[in-house]
Amino acid sequence: xDLEVVAAGGGAGGPVPPADDDWSRPASALANAVAATxxxxxxxxxxxxxxxxxxxxRIDAPEGPSGQWFADILRLAGIAAEREPGLGPLADRxxxxxxxxxxxxxxxxxxxxxxxxxGRPPGTGA
Numbered sequence: 001x002d003l004e005v006v007a008a009g010g011g012a013g014g015p016v017p018p019a020d021d022d023w024s025r026p027a028s029a030l031a032n033a034v035a036a037t038x039x040x041x042x043x044x045x046x047x048x049x050x051x052x053x054x055x056x057x058r059i060d061a062p063e064g065p066s067g068q069w070f071a072d073i074l075r076l077a078g079i080a081a082e083r084e085p086g087l088g089p090l091a092d093r094x095x096x097x098x099x100x101x102x103x104x105x106x107x108x109x110x111x112x113x114x115x116x117x118x119g120r121p122p123g124t125g126a
Contacts, residue, residue, distance in 0.1 A: 024084055024087075025058040025059060025083070026058070026059050026079075026080035026081075026083045026084040026087055027080075027084070027087060027090070028055070028058050029054075029055035029056070029058040029059045029076055029079075029080045030055075030076070030077060030080050030087060030090055030091060030094050031055075032051045032052065032054055032055030032058070032076070033051075033052070033055055033073045033076045033077055033080075033094050033098075034094060034097065035051045036048040036049075036051040036052045036055070036069070036072075036073060037069075037073060037097055037098060037101060037105065039051060040069050040101075040104060040105055041101060041104055048069060049065055049067070052064070052065040052069075052072050052073070052076065053065055055076050055080075056072075056075075056076055056079075059076070059079050059080050059083050060083075061075070061076065061079050068106055069105040069106050070098055070102055070105035070106050073094065073095075073098040073105065074095055074098060076094075077091040077092075077094040077095050077098075078091065
């Protein structure tokens with residue numbers, strides 16, 4: 001379930017201010033999303049919420065976590081990739097990780113897909 005997280009440079013929008021170390025704030029936020037996924041899978045929702053709060057805060061997200069793990073992780077990944085476009089491939093991997101654990105993270109059939117697209121319409125089956 002581990003996902004290698006490697007910080008990338010500034011991308012098209014220019015450099016992003018660093019977090020507490022050599023990683024950019026969006027790269028650090030993506031690492032928080034991976035750790036939050038692990039926390040949920042380990043039955044540690046308080047830890048997951050704290051990780052998502054910090055991750056979303058690092059990328060100046062307009063809202064904090066909603067408690068809907070799957071949606072929150074996808075939102076964090078999307079905003080991080082917007083803030084630092086060079087992180088798009090890593091954000092895609094975070095989305096894929098969330099998708100692979102969608103049942104545990106709470107993403108039902110109508111939850112957004114890993115690319116942010118709408119889920120299946122009700123009554124359309126699997």
